[in-house]
Amino acid sequence: MNNTTTQQWWKETFVYQIYPRSFKDSNHDGIGDLKGITQSLDYLKKLGVEVIWLSPIFKSPNDDNGYDISDYQEIMDEFGTMADFDEMLAEMKKREIKLILDLVVNHSSDEHHWFQEAKKSKDNPYRDYYIWREGKDGQAPNNWVSMFGGSAWEYNPATEDYYLHLFTCKQPDLNWQNPALRKEIYQMMRFWLDKGVDGFRMDVIPFISKQEGLPDIQYTGQLLFDIVNQYANGPQVHEFLQEMHREVLAAYEVMSVGEGIGVYAKDAYEYVGEDRKELNLIYYFDHMFLDRDAKTDKPISLELPRLKQVIRDWDEALKGKGWNTFYLNNHDQPRSVSRFGEDTQYRYASATMLATLLFTLKATPFMYQGEELGMTNTTFTDIEDLNDVWMRNLWAKWQQEGKNNPKDFLAFANITSRDHARTPFQWDDSPQAGFTDSEKPWLLVNTNYPKINAQEAQADKNSIWHYYQKIISLRKGNHTLIYGDYTDLDPQHPQVFVYVRETKEEKITVILNFSPQEVIYELPAQITHLGEIFISNYPDSQGEAAHTVLKPYEAKVYCAAQS
Ligand code: NOJ
Numbered sequence: 079m080n081n082t083t084t085q086q087w088w089k090e091t092f093v094y095q096i097y098p099r100s101f102k103d104s105n106h107d108g109i110g111d112l113k114g115i116t117q118s119l120d121y122l123k124k125l126g127v128e129v130i131w132l133s134p135i136f137k138s139p140n141d142d143n144g145y146d147i148s149d150y151q152e153i154m155d156e157f158g159t160m161a162d163f164d165e166m167l168a169e170m171k172k173r174e175i176k177l178i179l180d181l182v183v184n185h186s187s188d189e190h191h192w193f194q195e196a197k198k199s200k201d202n203p204y205r206d207y208y209i210w211r212e213g214k215d216g217q218a219p220n221n222w223v224s225m226f227g228g229s230a231w232e233y234n235p236a237t238e239d240y241y242l243h244l245f246t247c248k249q250p251d252l253n254w255q256n257p258a259l260r261k262e263i264y265q266m267m268r269f270w271l272d273k274g275v276d277g278f279r280m281d282v283i284p285f286i287s288k289q290e291g292l293p294d295i296q297y298t299g300q301l302l303f304d305i306v307n308q309y310a311n312g313p314q315v316h317e318f319l320q321e322m323h324r325e326v327l328a329a330y331e332v333m334s335v336g337e338g339i340g341v342y343a344k345d346a347y348e349y350v351g352e353d354r355k356e357l358n359l360i361y362y363f364d365h366m367f368l369d370r371d372a373k374t375d376k377p378i379s380l381e382l383p384r385l386k387q388v389i390r391d392w393d394e395a396l397k398g399k400g401w402n403t404f405y406l407n408n409h410d411q412p413r414s415v416s417r418f419g420e421d422t423q424y425r426y427a428s429a430t431m432l433a434t435l436l437f438t439l440k441a442t443p444f445m446y447q448g449e450e451l452g453m454t455n456t457t458f459t460d461i462e463d464l465n466d467v468w469m470r471n472l473w474a475k476w477q478q479e480g481k482n483n484p485k486d487f488l489a490f491a492n493i494t495s496r497d498h499a500r501t502p503f504q505w506d507d508s509p510q511a512g513f514t515d516s517e518k519p520w521l522l523v524n525t526n527y528p529k530i531n532a533q534e535a536q537a538d539k540n541s542i543w544h545y546y547q548k549i550i551s552l553r554k555g556n557h558t559l560i561y562g563d564y565t566d567l568d569p570q571h572p573q574v575f576v577y578v579r580e581t582k583e584e585k586i587t588v589i590l591n592f593s594p595q596e597v598i599y600e601l602p603a604q605i606t607h608l609g610e611i612f613i614s615n616y617p618d619s620q621g622e623a624a625h626t627v628l629k630p631y632e633a634k635v636y637c638a639a640q641s
Contacts, residue, residue, distance in 0.1 A: 084352060085561070086358070086401070087331075087333075088129075088277075088333040088358055088359065088401075088442060089401050089442055089560060089561070090554075090555070090560050091128045091129050091176075091442070091554075092128070092129065092437070092442060092443040092444070092445060092550065092553070093129045093130070093131050093178065093335075093442065093443070093444045093445070094122060094125075094127040094129065094130050094131070094445055094446075094447070095130075095131045095132075095133070095408055095409065095444060095445065095446045095447060096115060096130055096131070096132050096133065096447050097110075097133045097409045097446075097447060097499070097500055098110050098111065098112065098114075098115060098132055098133060098135055098144075098157055099133075099143060099144070099156075099157075099500070099520060099521075100447070100500050100501065100502045100503055100513070100520075100521065101114055101115055101118065101447055101502075101503050101513075102114030102115060102117060102118050102503065102505070102513060103513055103514035103515070103516065103519070104117060106514065106515045106516050107156065107514075107516060108514050108516035108517075108518045108519045108520050109156045109157075109514075109519075109520050110157075110502070110503075110513070110514075111156065111157045111158050111162070112135065112153065112157050112158040112162040112163055112165075112166050113158055113162055113165075113166075115130075115132075115166055116162070116165060116166045116169050119169055119170060119173055119175065120173075121532065122175065123173045123175065124536075124547070125450055125543070125546060125547055125550065126546075126547055126550035126551055126554065127175060128174065128175060128176060129175070129176040129177075129178060129276070129333070130170065130175060130176070130177055130178065131178040131179075131180070131279050131335075131444075132177065132178070132179060132180060133145075133180050133409055134147060134154075134179075134180045134182055135153055135154055135157050135163070135179070135180075136148075136149060136150055136151075136152060136153065136154060136182075137149035137152040137153065137154055137155070138154050138187055139187055139189050139248065140154075140156075141187070141246050141248040141249065141467060142226075142245060142246060142248075142249060142467050143465075143467075143500075144180075144182075145180075145182050145245070145249070145281060146182075146185070146186070146187040146188075146189075146245075146246070146248055146249045147182055147186055147187055147190065148186070148187040148189040148190045148191075149190065149191075150186075150266045151266060151269055164273070167273065167274055167275070171274065176276035176277075176333075177274075177275045177276055178275070178276060178277045178278060178279055178333060178335070179270055179275050179277075179278055179279070180278070180279050180281060181267065181278040181279065181280045181281060182281040183252060183263050183280070183281070183286070184244070184251060184252065184281060184282045184283070184285045184286050185243065185244065185245060185249040185250055185251045185252055186249070186250065186252060187248060187249065188247070188248045188249070188250055189248070192204045192207045192208075192259075193207070193208060193250050196208050196241075197234050197236055197237065197241070198236055198237075199236065199237060200237050200239075205237075206253055206256045206258070206259070207252060207253055207256060207258070207259045208241050208242070208250050208251065208252065208253055209241060209242040209250075209251050209252075209253050209288065210234075210237065210239050210240065210241055210242075211231070211239060211240055211242070211292065212239050212240075213231075213233070213239065213240055218230075218231035218240055219231055219240055219292065220292050220293070220294050220295075221294045221295055221297075222242070222244075222292070222294075222295060222305070222308070222309075223295075223301075223305060224243060224244060224245060224246065224247075225244055225245050225305065225306075225468075226245055226246050226467055226468045226471045227468075227471040227472060227474075227475050228247075228471065228475075230242055230243055230244055231243070232247040232250075242288075242292075244282075244285055244309055246467055246471075251285075251288075252286075254286045254287060254314070254318050255314070260318065260321065260322075263322075264322065264325045264326045267322075267326045267327075268326055271326070271330050271332060275332075276332050276333060277330075277332035277333035277334055277335070277358075278332075278333075278334055278335070279335050279336075279337065280334065280335065280336045280337060280357070281337055282337055282339055283315075283319070283336040283337060283338075283357075284309075284310035284311050284312075284315060284336065284337075284338060284339060284340050284341050284349075285309045285310055285312075285339070285340070286312070286315060286318055287311075287312030287313055287314035287315040287317075287318060288309070288312050289308060289312055289313070290312075290313055295308045299373050300372040300373055301375075302367075302372065302375070303372055306339055306340040307340060309340065310339060310340020310341060311340060311341065311345055316348055316349075316354075316356060319349070319356040319357060320354070320355055320356055322356075323355045323356055323357075324355070328355070333358055333359070334357045334358050334359070335357065335358060335359040335360065335361065335403065336349060336350075336357045336359070336360040336361070337360075337361060338360035338361050338362045338363065339363055340363075341360055341362060341363075342362070342364065343362075343364075343388075343391040343392045343394070343395040344395065346360065346362075346392060346395045346396055346400065347395060347396065347399050347400060350396065350400040350401065351396075351399050351400050352399060352400055352401075353399075354400075358401065359401060359402075359403050359442060360403070361403045361404075361405055361444060362388075362392060362403075364388040364391075364392075365385055365388050365389075366411060368380050368381070368384050368385060368388070369417065369418075370494075375494070376490075377493050377494070380418060381572070382571070382572055382573060382574075382575060382592050383569060383570050383571070383572065385575075386566050386569050386575060387569070389404075389439065389564075389566070390566050390569065392441075393440060393564045401441070401442065402439070402440060402441035402442070403441050403442045403443075403444055404435075404436060404439045404441040404442075404443055404444070405436070405443070405444035405445070405446070406418060406432055406435075406436055406449075407445065407446040407449050407499065408444065408446050408499065409446065409496065409499050409500060410496050410499070411496070411499055412455050412493065412494065412495065412496075412498040412499065413448075413449075413453055413454050413455045413498050413499060414429075414432055414449060415428055415429040415432065415449075415452050415453075415454055416454045416455035416498070417455070418432055418592075419431065419432055419631065420594050420630075420631070421452075421454040421455065423594075424594055424630050424631050425452050425454070425542075426452065426540075426541075426542055426615070427615055427616070427629070427630055427631035427632065428594075428630075428631040429449075429452035429542045429545075430542055430545040430615035430631075430633060431590050431591065431592070431615060431631040431632065431633040433449075433542070433545055433546055433549055434549060434588065434590060434613065434615065434633035434635060435575070435588075435590055435633075437549045437550065437552075437553045437559075438549075438553075438559060438579065438586070438588045438635060439564065440560075440561075440562065440563070440564040440579065443553075445546075446499065447503055448499075448503055448504065449546075450535070450542065450543050450546040450547075451504060451530055451531065451532060451535050451541075451542060451543060452530060452542040453501075453503075453504060453524065453530060454524065454526060454530070455492070455493075455498040456497075456498060456501050456522070456524040456525070457492055457525075458488055458491055458492055458495065458497070458522075459488065460488075461473055461484050461487060461488065461491075463521075463522055464491055464495060464497055465497055465500070465520070465521050466495055466496045466497045466500070468496060469491050469495050469496070469497065472487075473487055497521060500521055501521055501522065501523060501524045502514070502519050502521065502523050502524075503532075504523070504524065504526075504527040504530055504531040504532065505531055505532050505533065506531050506532065506533035506534070507527065507528040507531055507533070507534065510523050511523045511524075511527035511531055512531070512533075540617075545613075545615060548613060549613055552612065552613055557581060557584075558579055558580065558581050558583075558584045558585075558586050558637075559579055559586060561581065562579035562580045562581045562584070562586065563579065563580055563581075564577060564578075564579055565577060565578050565580070567602040567604055567605065568602050571599075573591060573592055573593040573595070573597050574589065574590065574591055574592065574597055574599050574628065575588075575589075575590040575592055576588065576589050576590070576601075576602060576605075578604075578605075580640070581640075582640060583639065583640055584637065584638070584639060584640060585609070585637070585638050585639075585640055586612060586635060586636065586637050587605060587608055587609075587635070587636045587637075587638075588633075588634075588635050589601075589628065589632075589633070589634045589635075589636075590632075590633050591628035591629065591630065591631055591632045591633070592631070593630065593631070594630045594631065595630060596627060596628065596629055596630060597627075597628045598626060598627055598628075599626050599627070599628050600626065601626065607638050607641065608636040608638060609636045609637050609638025609639070610636065610637055610638070611634065611635070611636060612635040612636055612637040613633075613635045614632070614633060614634045614635065615631070615632060615633045616629055616632055
């Protein structure tokens with residue numbers, strides 16, 4: 079019944095992501111920093127955190143908030159020093175918290191000394207660290223566009239040719255075909271692992287190998303899919319990842335997790351198959367596209383059966399061969415409670431229902447700072463308040479196309495912007511939500527902080543925070559919830575998500591109402607015995623008798639011995 083072969087620490091735990099810029103400012107400059115994280119470790123420990131993934135903390139001119147690295151072995155000035163890092167790591171270890179760093183090696187910053195050298199001349203020793211092509215009739219070498227808009231090529235006057243950048247022009251793509259570059263990356267990875275970090279989250283890792291000959295994209299009108307499908311899963315990606323495993327990861331007991339942009343269930347095994355010796359985990363994007371129209375990028379409502387299908391496909395793809403992850407929120411996505419739940423009347427119910435989904439699937443859960451508070455999207459009223467480089471470039475593009483109405487743009491940004499996830503963490507009800515003593519945080523604090531903050535949430539026994547704490551502790555060490563098989567019992571129901579997790583000994587049934595309406599629900603015939611309530615998000619949930627009327631966003635989890 080239980081198909082997965084090995085037990086591993088990274089299957090049994092969950093990951094808490096910190097976006098350091100927005101977590102806690104310790105030196106009054108309005109920007110979060112490493113000391114701020116160190117000071118917050120007790121808070122995280124109390125929640126039950128065992129693994130932290132930090133978004134990039136390395137030296138960077140911050141064109142894309144650290145995802146543009148100018149020195150991989152130095153700490154970003156705003157975040158502190160290497161001594162601060164060492165102290166933070168030591169304090170984590172004291173509390174038995176593991177640390178995962180962000181490995182951003184599809185591209186570097188244009189301010190990295192490799193690129194500063196490379197752009198000087200065609201015979202510079204660093205030239206082949208990047209990807210250069212001659213222009214075509216005075217234009218870019220091909221029709222590739224950057225993920226953040228505009229051509230993916232930038233002209234370099236000194237060499238009279240173009241370099242490739244799949245993100246901004248300040249993020250030139252590294253040339254993974256060059257063994258000297260790969261060697262430098264592996265050496266840098268060892269530097270951090272030898273310091274004692276516990277693994278890496280690998281930024282846009284499926285993009286590191288480019289299609290042979292860099293052929294033009296055949297645009298179909300679904301821009302994002304067109305470009306992502308062209309850039310991901312290039313011919314040598316698995317060769318490179320296997321080499322990285324051999325050269326670096328195999329020697330350490332660490333977690334590797336790839337950002338799986340452009341990776342679908344059909345590709346999953348190749349990246350994370352347990353016998354493949356590449357990555358341990360990968361996180362997919364399929365469910366992040368379900369509420370966006372692929373042609374217009376406009377928001378559409380989520381159809382629950384499609385979400386179930388994604389989860390089933392991935393479960394099926396890796397059953398007995400590899401391990402899944404699941405997430406609803408990260409620094410690139412709007413807040414999950416605002417997106418998949420309801421962030422006013424049913425904020426508690428929907429946030430806890432989503433937490434129940436996250437922690438009861440057969441997958442390592444990834445949660446994001448503030449999710450435990452039910453932090454919501456904010457409302458941007460001025461385009462100047464947006465920081466996200468993607469949004470800023472998009473606004474420039476809109477204007478070029480004659481779409482000049484800021485109100486229309488703000489309406490779009492207020493649903494889709496990555497800045498929603500990046501507003502400062504809400505610690506308490508003091509000015510700037512206790513995130514900083516400065517009057518000017520780098521990004522505006524959400525105005526709902528007097529009501530939604532960590533202090534308040536910890537004081538209230540019935541808060542979202544306490545629900546997270548409980549479900550985290552329930553999953554910990556629970557063999558059925560971690561390793562039990564997953565079966566979706568009602569794939570087509572439009573409002574209710576029902577599945578079981580089971581081993582030979584035990585069966586856990588999860589029932590989630592994904593809607594703001596009360597639903598009268600007939601349990602599927604396969605359910606003959608639910609057992610005892612394990613966790614639920616309404617106070618009066620009981621055992622068997624109460625099962626058919628589901629309140630708005632109700633979540634009920636039952637546990638029974640197998641008969
Ligand atoms: C994915 C990261 O998560 C995102 O924040 C970043 O902008 C791009 N990769 C480029 O590094």
